Structure formats: structure tokens, C-alpha cells
């Protein structure tokens with residue numbers, strides 16, 4: 325028997341209509357060199373209509389991809405809302421990708437238009453001649469200075485393009501399963517892979533962001549979205565904020581501790597989200613420059629494990645509660661959130677809060693051991709985490725990646741245990757990607773680059789703890805007998821092969837890279853050697 329319920333599709337247009345009308349007085353604040361710039365949600369709604377008309381005018385039809393190469397700001401929010409609402413697909417380009425990867429993902433997604441912030445023109449410009457499908461570049465603001473378009477590509481200013489457009493748009497009704505937005509994730513080996521979110525997945529995920537046992541974003545909140553809109557959809561905050569009427573505070577390019585402290589002082593956020601390194605930096609800064617930041621009732625931290633000391637420091641020094649969460653680009657990204665069970669206090673409460681958290685009803689989780697068997701959720705047994713649910717990806721865009729799925733479950737590559745009451749604790753990652761300041765560095769790419777040097781016979785890269793960036797790469801190299809190549813020469817050798825921020829500063833010469841039984845580099849052993857002081861590390 326079928327239900328009698330209406331088949332009303334869940335859509336981004338519905339979020340847009342609702343936020344711009346019911347929550348029209350809420351605002352998005354963008355930080356600039358001269359302080360805050362404010363736009364009400366009612367005006368965001370009008371500007372979204374204008375943007376959609378402008379994009380149609382440029383020929384954007386159907387599910388064509390419109391990419392963004394932007395910081396967190398109000399124009400990026402407009403792109404988030406307008407592009408999917410008109411039926412097109414938003415593609416958030418990661419501004420920190422190495423040029424070849426940027427070219428790969430833009431061509432692979434077949435981006436037709438790119439919206440770029442003026443401050444990012446120098447990063448995008450050199451790549452433009454290699455982007456084979458791009459026909460239009462839109463520069464936010466009112467000037468295209470510094471942008472030289474290759475032949476066949478037209479350049480526009482955002483404000484010029486939308487200025488005379490109507491402030492209403494007849495948003496089409498879209499199939500809720502159709503693509504709304506896409507974001508490429510890292511591959512430990514090979515090219516980044518595309519995750520495509522649907523209208524339905526984003527809508528349901530937004531509801532989760534507002535659930536009281538989830539991040540609990542609420543009407544009346546002022547959410548400081550430090551987590552980039554170009555990485556894992558800013559953890560869903562832009563859509564959830566429009567759904568619930570929370571105001572958004574966008575730091576644009578001002579992500580260093582001093583401007584963040586100024587933003588907090590000026591805008592009094594009640595909620596904020598960022599990776600641990602941002603909060604570590606802010607905490608250190610506030611030690612030297614005391615300031616009341618207790619307007620923030622809670623800060624959501626994820627992307628890599630939150631050190632317990634950081635949680636305690638925020639609570640003790642600033643009366644700000646830290647909420648730990650786990651997720652991936654593939655999971656929209658909200659997976660688990662560490663809200664302890666009601667009534668639990670003291671050490672037991674902290675243990676729950678240190679964990680990666682509990683999965684909501686919509687996300688099923690299981691652990692699989694080396695033999696492929698499901699292990700018990702007893703808080704002790706360990707396995708690789710696999711997840712399933714309406715906002716978990718079931719494939720990657722345009723590539724065959726069957727090895728990433730197991731009977732319909734996403735293999736996360738993360739290893740840990742789950743308690744009987746559903747709390748996940750990650751003990752390791754099966755992948756060896758290095759998380760540096762919330763961004764990833766592929767150890768395999770670095771290894772391949774180092775091993776390109778004629779004097780290097782073997783090179784293995786592991787992530788080692790770093791106070792500022794959480795993790796940085798350490799390269800263990802085996803040099804050809806008799807070679808006098810120094811570590812600085814090797815670092816110099818890499819300088820035109822990897823992005824500057826990925827350049828390793830930790831180096832160790834070893835006799836041999838330890839190997840597993842099947843002859844692969846044994847990075848577990850290498851890590852143990854490092855932690856036991858068995859590696860002589862040169863820090864450059």
C-alpha cells in the first residue's frame with residue numbers, strides 16, 4: 325500500500341524561498357578590510373534571483389556546472405542558493421588545490437562558468453588557458469582588474485552582471501534526487517574524486533545541522549563559518565542557516581587569529597565551526613591579547629581529531645564549549661556529533677565528548693575487520709568504519725571506484741571502535757593522507773616527487789604531529805650510496821613540483837624503508853620508529 329502523503333520534492337529553492345521571506349531580517353555579514361559588510365536574507369533572496377537571471381543570460385541551462393573560486397562571503401552564499409535553485413549545479417573549487425589538480429577537476433566537472441573573488445585572480449589566472457569548458461568568468465565586485473581571459477572566454481563583473489536583472493525568479497521544480505552541488509575530495513593516490521550532492525541530501529542534511537542533538541543551529545544564532553565553503557560545503561552551515569534563520573558571519577580571506585578575534589569582538593557570534601588548527605591559533609593569540617569570546621555558546625570542531633587539551637582550554641579560559649564531530653566530503657559532511665547522553669557527568673561525560681561522537685538515526689555505521697566481518701559495537705573491537713544514509717555518497721562522479729564501497733556502504737578509510745550506545749572513537753586512518761591545517765597532503769604524491777630525484781632510491785612520507793598545523797609531512801629517504809645530496813637540496817628540488825604549503829620541513833635519512841609482508845612501505849612501523857625516537861630528523 326502506498327502512503328497518502330504528497331510527493332513534494334525537497335529542494336534548495338524551498339530553502340531559499342523560506343529563508344528570504346520568513347527570515348528576511350536575518351543577515352549575512354562579510355568581513356572586509358574596513359570591517360563588516362551586511363546583507364539581509366531578504367536582499368540575498370533578491371540578489372539570488374538576479375544572479376540566476378544573469379546566468380541564464382550567459383546561456384547556463386539544465387544541469388550545467390557553475391563553479392566558484394571564492395572565500396566565504398555573501399556572494400558565495402548567493403551562488404550556493406541561486407545556482408542549484410535554477411536547476412544548475414554548483415561546483416565549489418578548492419582554492420588550495422595544486423594547479424594540475426585544479427585543472428583536472430574543472431575540466432572533469434565540465435565547468436561552464438567560474439565566479440572568482442578579486443583576491444584569488446592571481447591563483448586562477450595562470451590556469452585559465454588549460455580550462456577547456458569554461459566560457460565565462462565572473463569577478464565579484466565591480467572590477468575585473470588583473471584578469472586576462474584567454475580567447476573565447478568572456479569576463480564580467482558580478483555587480484555589473486546582476487545590476488539590472490529582475491529581483492524575482494520563477495524557480496523551477498526539480499527532481500529532489502537531481503544534482504545540486506559538487507565538491508571534489510582527495511584521493512590518497514590519483515586524482516581528486518567528485519562527490520555530487522542532491523537537493524534531497526542537502527535538505528535532509530540541513531535539518532540534521534539544526535537538530536538539538538546535532539550541531540543544534542537555531543534561529544537567533546549568529547554562526548561564524550570559518551570552515552571554507554570550498555571544502556565539504558562549509559559543513560552545511562550556509563544551507564542550514566537559511567533553513568532555520570540563523571545569521572551567518574563570513575570571514576572572507578581574514579582567517580588569521582587577529583582578524584578572527586576582531587570579527588568575534590564586532591559580530592558576537594553565538595556559534596562557530598572550524599578545524600582544530602584555527603582554534604589552536606586563536607587560543608594562543610588570546611593568551612597574548614585577552615578578549616571576551618564567550619558570546620560563542622559552542623564551537624563545532626572536526627576535520628581531524630580535537631585534542632582534549634584544546635576542549636578544556638576553551639571551556640576553562642573562555643567559557644566556550646567545544647563540540648567534536650566527525651565527517652567527510654563524502655558524508656555531506658555531518659556524520660557523528662559528540663553530545664554526551666543526558667545525565668552523564670564528570671569524567672564519563674568528558675570521555676563521550678573526546679570521542680568522534682554518536683551517529684544520528686539517518687546515518688547507519690558499522691565496523692569491518694580485516695577478514696571482512698562486521699565487528700561488535702562494544703567500545704573495544706576495532707574495524708574500518710563504513711557508513712550508509714541519505715546524505716552519504718553512493719559513488720563518485722564519472723569514475724569507477726567500486727573499491728570504495730562495500731555492498732552499498734561507503735568505506736571511510738577510518739579505523740576505530742563504536743560503543744554499545746553508538747559513540748565512535750577513531751584510533752587510526754587506513755589512508756595515510758596528511759591533514760595539515762585542515763587541508764590534505766597526499767603522501768604518495770610527495771613520495772613520487774622525492775623519488776624523482778636521481779640520488780634518491782626510496783622515499784616514504786608520514787604525517788607527524790605539529791603544534792601549529794596538527795600534522796606536517798616527514799620524509800624518510802634512502803640515498804644512493806656515496807651520495808652527498810643534502811636534505812635542503814631535496815627540499816629545493818621539490819619546490820617546483822608541489823604546492824609551497826605542502827613542502828615538507830621534516831626529513832630523515834634511513835638505511836631502508838621498512839616493508840610489509842607484501843612489499844609495501846610499512847608506514848605504521850615508520851611512525852612507530854619516529855615516536856620511539858628511532859629516526860634522526862632534520863627540521864628545515
Ligand code: AMP
Pocket residue numbers: 509510556625626627628629630648649650651652653654657680736737738750753764
Ligand atoms: P575530508 O573529506 O577532507 O573532510 O576528510 C575526511 C577525513 O578527515 C575523515 O575520513 C577522517 O580521516 C578525518 N576526520 C574528520 N573528522 C575527524 C575527527 N573528528 N577526528 C579524526 N579524524 C577526522
